Amino acid sequence: MVIGKMDVGALRKALDRREISAVELTTYYLDRIAQLDPELNAFITVPRAEALRMAAAADRRIAAQEGVTALTGIPVAIKDNICTAGIRTTCGSRLLADFIPIYDATVVAKLKQAGAVLLGKTNLDEFAMGSATQYSFYGPTRNPWDRDRVAGGSSGGSAVAVAAGMAPLALGTDTGGSIRQPAAFCGVWGLKPTYGRVSRYGLVPYAPSFDQIGPLARNARDLFLLFRALAGHDPLDPTSLPAPAETGGDLSGSIRGLRVGLPREFFGAGLDAELKERVLTVAQVLAEAGCVLVELSLPSVAYALPAYYLLAYAEASSSMARYDGVRFGNRSGAEQGIVGMMTATRQGFGPEVKRRVLLGTYFLSADCYEEYYRPAQKVRAWLRQDFAAAYRRCDLLLTPTTAAPAFRFADEAGDERALALTEQCTVAANLTGDPALSFPCGRINHLPVGAQLIGPAGAEELLIRVAAVYAEKAPDDAMPEWTAPDVGEQIEV
Amino acid sequence: MWVSKLRYETVIGLEVHVELKTKAKLWCGCSTQFGAEPNTQVCPVCLGLPGGLPVLNRKAVELALTTGLALNCVLTADCRFDRKHYFYPDLPKGYQITQFYHPIGREGWLEVEFADGPRRVRIKEIHLEEEAGRTYHLPAGQDGGAASLLDYNRSGIPLLEIVTAPELSSPAEARLFLEELKAVLECLEVSDAKMEEGSFRCDANLSVRRPGEALGKRVELKNLNSFRALEAALAYEEERQRELLAQGEPLRHEEVRAWDEEKGITVYMREKERVADYRYFPEPEVPPLAIPAAWVQTLRRRLPELPMEKRRRYLEVYQLAAADAALLSRRKAEAAFFEATLRYYRGSAQNVANWILGELTRIMKEAKQSVADLRFSAEDLAALLQLQDQKVISGKIAKAVLEEMFRTGNKPAAIIEEHGWQQISDPGTIKTLVRETLAANPAAVEDYLGGKEKAFAFFVGDVMRKSKGRVNPELLNTILRAELGNYTAAGHSGGQGGHEAG
Numbered sequence: 001m002v003i004g005k006m007d008v009g010a011l012r013k014a015l016d017r018r019e020i021s022a023v024e025l026t027t028y029y030l031d032r033i034a035q036l037d038p039e040l041n042a043f044i045t046v047p048r049a050e051a052l053r054m055a056a057a058a059d060r061r062i063a064a065q066e067g068v069t070a071l072t073g074i075p076v077a078i079k080d081n082i083c084t085a086g087i088r089t090t091c092g093s094r095l096l097a098d099f100i101p102i103y104d105a106t107v108v109a110k111l112k113q114a115g116a117v118l119l120g121k122t123n124l125d126e127f128a129m130g131s132a133t134q135y136s137f138y139g140p141t142r143n144p145w146d147r148d149r150v151a152g153g154s155s156g157g158s159a160v161a162v163a164a165g166m167a168p169l170a171l172g173t174d175t176g177g178s179i180r181q182p183a184a185f186c187g188v189w190g191l192k193p194t195y196g197r198v199s200r201y202g203l204v205p206y207a208p209s210f211d212q213i214g215p216l217a218r219n220a221r222d223l224f225l226l227f228r229a230l231a232g233h234d235p236l237d238p239t240s241l242p243a244p245a246e247t248g249g250d251l252s253g254s255i256r257g258l259r260v261g262l263p264r265e266f267f268g269a270g271l272d273a274e275l276k277e278r279v280l281t282v283a284q285v286l287a288e289a290g291c292v293l294v295e296l297s298l299p300s301v302a303y304a305l306p307a308y309y310l311l312a313y314a315e316a317s318s319s320m321a322r323y324d325g326v327r328f329g330n331r332s333g334a335e336q337g338i339v340g341m342m343t344a345t346r347q348g349f350g351p352e353v354k355r356r357v358l359l360g361t362y363f364l365s366a367d368c369y370e371e372y373y374r375p376a377q378k379v380r381a382w383l384r385q386d387f388a389a390a391y392r393r394c395d396l397l398l399t400p401t402t403a404a405p406a407f408r409f410a411d412e413a414g415d416e417r418a419l420a421l422t423e424q425c426t427v428a429a430n431l432t433g434d435p436a437l438s439f440p441c442g443r444i445n446h447l448p449v450g451a452q453l454i455g456p457a458g459a460e461e462l463l464i465r466v467a468a469v470y471a472e473k474a475p476d477d478a479m480p481e482w483t484a485p486d487v488g489e490q491i492e493v
Numbered sequence: 494m495w496v497s498k499l500r501y502e503t504v505i506g507l508e509v510h511v512e513l514k515t516k517a518k519l520w521c522g523c524s525t526q527f528g529a530e531p532n533t534q535v536c537p538v539c540l541g542l543p544g545g546l547p548v549l550n551r552k553a554v555e556l557a558l559t560t561g562l563a564l565n566c567v568l569t570a571d572c573r574f575d576r577k578h579y580f581y582p583d584l585p586k587g588y589q590i591t592q593f594y595h596p597i598g599r600e601g602w603l604e605v606e607f608a609d610g611p612r613r614v615r616i617k618e619i620h621l622e623e624e625a626g627r628t629y630h631l632p633a634g635q636d637g638g639a640a641s642l643l644d645y646n647r648s649g650i651p652l653l654e655i656v657t658a659p660e661l662s663s664p665a666e667a668r669l670f671l672e673e674l675k676a677v678l679e680c681l682e683v684s685d686a687k688m689e690e691g692s693f694r695c696d697a698n699l700s701v702r703r704p705g706e707a708l709g710k711r712v713e714l715k716n717l718n719s720f721r722a723l724e725a726a727l728a729y730e731e732e733r734q735r736e737l738l739a740q741g742e743p744l745r746h747e748e749v750r751a752w753d754e755e756k757g758i759t760v761y762m763r764e765k766e767r768v769a770d771y772r773y774f775p776e777p778e779v780p781p782l783a784i785p786a787a788w789v790q791t792l793r794r795r796l797p798e799l800p801m802e803k804r805r806r807y808l809e810v811y812q813l814a815a816a817d818a819a820l821l822s823r824r825k826a827e828a829a830f831f832e833a834t835l836r837y838y839r840g841s842a843q844n845v846a847n848w849i850l851g852e853l854t855r856i857m858k859e860a861k862q863s864v865a866d867l868r869f870s871a872e873d874l875a876a877l878l879q880l881q882d883q884k885v886i887s888g889k890i891a892k893a894v895l896e897e898m899f900r901t902g903n904k905p906a907a908i909i910e911e912h913g914w915q916q917i918s919d920p921g922t923i924k925t926l927v928r929e930t931l932a933a934n935p936a937a938v939e940d941y942l943g944g945k946e947k948a949f950a951f952f953v954g955d956v957m958r959k960s961k962g963r964v965n966p967e968l969l970n971t972i973l974r975a976e977l978g979n980y981t982a983a984g985h986s987g988g989q990g991g992h993e994a995g
């Protein structure tokens with residue numbers, strides 16, 4: 001038994017049969033983090049003692065066979081913009097270097113209740129603003145498949161933690177593709193649930209009308225398991241959806257006869273030719289499994305990116321307003337009076353946050369509101385209509401997750417257009433609020449790439465079920481070779 | 494110069510901030526109780542901690558709708574919120590959640606009785622927003638340098654901002670409007686409306702102009718912590734601006750000034766050079782709340798009789814004195830007690846009003862209690878007044894009985910019985926008392942007969958003292974006159990004529 005390659009179902013069995021304890025399991029992952037993370041930088045904070053304490057509690061639960069859930073004793077990595085009581089939550093920012101929340105986010109509370117072990121807080125672009133996890137005050141996260149390349153972002157730390165076997169499961173957040181894009185770049189599964197399906201209470205906001213917490217995992221079943229643990233109505237979140245009448249299936253349903261839409265706007269210029277082929281192969285596999293392929297057009301998608309930038313940056317400028325040095329931030333300039341202090345403190349933001357705050361502030365200024373903000377809102381409404389119309393013709397949409405595989409740190413990272421290209425496929429689902437899934441669909445050279453499924457609100461199970469059919473026909477649970485668990489990590493069963 | 498100043502017109506508009514009387518804050522479950530230890534009624538939401546989310550308190554919306562109905566506003570069909578951005582230490586999120594694009598109510602009016610009769614003052618809008626925290630500045634002391642402390646107990650308490658059209662034409666009108674508004678809010682029970690606790694605050698805008706000319710630059714006045722301060726500050730500012738106009742130096746910029754209570758002047762704070770850009774945009778975290786017509790209908794049905802309607806009724810039905818009708822109609826509890834008493838009392842309504850606004854109000858004020866604390870009922874008060882009317886007790890005794898009722902909650906008849914306070918109306922008994930007094934005070938009798946009318950009051954006082962105030966005063970007067978007349982008739986020396994003759 002090699003822990004690093006076991007899925008959560010297998011770990012559950014091993015835990016329940018006492019073949020391994022939660023403490024041993026947690027220790028295994030903690031050791032792996034210690035071994036690999038100096039190079040990858042996927043974690044900002046690893047509260048070792050806290051994690052082991054939770055693991056011990058899980059072991060007692062398992063021993064007593066009381067309240068054991070699918071997640072009891074299973075370690076989970078948490079993106080560091082999700083509040084954890086007593087464990088610092090930096091958001092990848094210098095301003096929150098010492099911020100220790102006094103409360104748990106709802107998703108964290110749910111995980112704790114389920115008996116999961118909080119393994120650590122993962123790296124991200126500062127306040128989740130970025131697409132490469134390179135704008136973190138705590139240094140960039142590296143892609144385990146090619147350490148000269150980005151992990152994607154902003155949930156790069158979570159994607160890498162799962163990809164390199166430093167955690168079996170992770171939580172990410174997705175505002176414009178921040179779960180799906182790093183999942184694609186790192187060769188793991190990532191789901192952005194329907195807006196409102198998972199509580200945002202305790203998620204440090206970047207652009208709150210887009211932000212959504214979701215799971216990252218190594219396969220369909222693990223992903224679905226974590227999603228189910230997170231989803232549900234939360235009275236503390238005003239945008240939380242009412243609980244669905246039924247839990248939404250168990251991935252066992254047939255996909256025969258499902259109409260899979262291929263929106264041509266996602267397959268146009270700028271898309272890597274090989275990647276396009278991979279995604280079309282997915283379509284082919286699904287067709288062979290009985291799905292009906294439907295070609296269609298979503299003209300609104302051409303306007304999705306500018307609308308997203310406008311609205312998200314506007315919201316970002318508002319979200320960042322509270323970091324003024326009064327209670328957050330390394331307060332400086334206090335001797336210059338209140339304005340001086342606030343100004344000096346806010347100098348502590350990184351360049352990308354500053355850029356978005358400045359742009360967002362501009363978009364919201366009285367002179368620009370009608371010219372920028374209102375039209376962007378209209379585009380958002382149009383996208384919703386456009387997608388709603390598409391769902392009358394098909395059950396879900398298949399697209400690439402990104403336009404190309406992970407880029408190198410030096411080149412494209414600084415290139416706005418390359419970045420825009422990577423976000424182009426993902427932002428639409430954030431504008432509409434629809435669920436969207438990225439799953440691995442092979443590799444180009446040594447780099448993993450992902451395909452994306454988008455569906456109507458509440459279609460999470462369907463998306464995962466369809467992708468699982470593809471994964472079964474084209475199995476690939478490879479890990480980057482240098483991270484492969486060695487013999488010493490094997491545990492005799 | 495001086496004469497021409499009087500021809501200027503004054504234009505005043507008010508912005509009133511009312512803390513709504515909800516148990517919980519606008520966006521979280523924290524208590525709104527006044528006066529708690531600093532930072533004990535806080536949570537991640539009202540502290541503006543990252544990740545806190547605003548969950549709308551529907552009770553606040555209900556109170557705002559109720560106020561909107563009472564102020565004759567056009568109500569919004571769905572309740573939406575916006576963010577207003579500015580940096581201030583007591584504003585924990587860096588923005589305030591308010592209603593900019595869709596105020597909950599628009600285009601209303603409130604009728605107020607001004608010196609020249611009743612008039613409707615237009616309400617431009619009413620909107621919901623959240624209260625900020627509170628800053629305390631500490632001077633440098635033994636413990637160290639100067640410091641600012643922040644209390645977030647108030648942060649997130651629901652506020653209703655009520656904005657009038659600039660239609661008030663004098664400081665006195667502004668005060669009358671504000672008093673009427675306060676009465677309406679109290680009547681609706683939507684707010685404690687206590688200026689001294691900050692749950693009812695008012696900023697005023699004032700400008701002057703020559704009749705028919707455009708409005709002058711306006712001045713916004715802050716720190717108006719009482720009705721008196723409002724009126725005084727406006728009066729000062731009105732005079733200052735007229736003076737400036739008369740000197741040919743009208744205001745060039747809009748400005749904000751603060752009322753200095755001690756010096757009795759307004760003090761320059763800052764210029765309103767240009768309108769601040771608050772970067773309003775729709776609050777993305779609070780979904781619009783639909784306001785079904787049925788909800789509004791229910792609230793409309795529950796509206797109590799408003800002070801102005803009540804006042805009209807008191808004038809028409811009960812013929813109360815105008816001042817009393819005005820006073821009583823604005824005090825909901827007293828008014829209810831007044832009407833309840835009238836259900837049992839056969840005398841004049843004015844008499845009941847006199848007792849409630851006079852003696853009862855005085856006793857309650859002394860004891861720092863309100864009508865709700867009373868231990869006796871309206872029926873008991875009616876019985877008391879009835880006993881006075883039947884001359885079982887005198888007015889003076891009635892006051893003492895009322896004090897006892899207030900203290901013990903006992904019935905008036907029982908109190909009178911217990912203390913033996915029944916009025917003495919038997920002429921024989923009174924005559925005996927009078928004779929005793931006259932016999933014991935021959936010098937005073939001499940004085941009286943000598944023309945000193947004051948002596949008469951002395952005899953009355955003496956008899957009352959001896960009888961503990963129980964003697965029927967009218968009978969006492971008659972009998973005393975008669976007895977004194979006997980002295981004269983009996984040929985005692987004295988009396989003016991007698992002296993002259995002697």
Ligand SMILES: [Zn+2]
Nearest residue numbers: 521523536539
């Ligand atoms: Zn609170």
